Amino acid sequence: MNLTVVCAAFGAFLAFMGFQFGFWGFLIGAIFIAVGAFVGRAAGGKLDWRGVVDALTGRRSSS
Template sequence: MSTSIAGIAVGAVLAVAILVFGFWGFLLVALFMAIGLLVGRFLDGKLDPRGLANALSGKRTS
């Protein structure tokens, strides 16, 4: 799947979420999508949890 198609799919899901669930439902769907992205990248081995924690705590830049 190309990044353009993935972007279109994400946009469509978020558009449906805001129409069906309202603003707060939209934010909740976006949050769960972000969590799913992080879990997926971790399982694929493309995300280093220690590096992410260090970057978020300010010990190291990304």
Template sequence: MSATIGGALIGALFAVAALVFGFWGFLLVVLFTAIGALVARVASGQLDLRALANVFSGRRTS
């Protein structure tokens, strides 16, 4: 699946959520989608939590 198709599907999901659940339901769907994306990246090894924590704490290495 290309990034364009994936983005369109996510946009359609958000639009349906906004229409069905209202504003706060929409925000909840967006929040859970973002959490799911982060968990998937950590599980696949594409996101290193230790490096991310170092960036936010100011201990960045170049």
């Protein structure tokens, strides 16, 4: 699947959550998607942990 299809599926899922469960269902669905994406990138080895820690602590890198 290409990125357009994946993003459309996420949009459809969030729209369903919003219609079915209201704003809080939409928000919880969006949080679960973000956590899932984060875990997926970490499991795939595509996540730069040093960059994440630097971003959370407010440090900037020159790269």
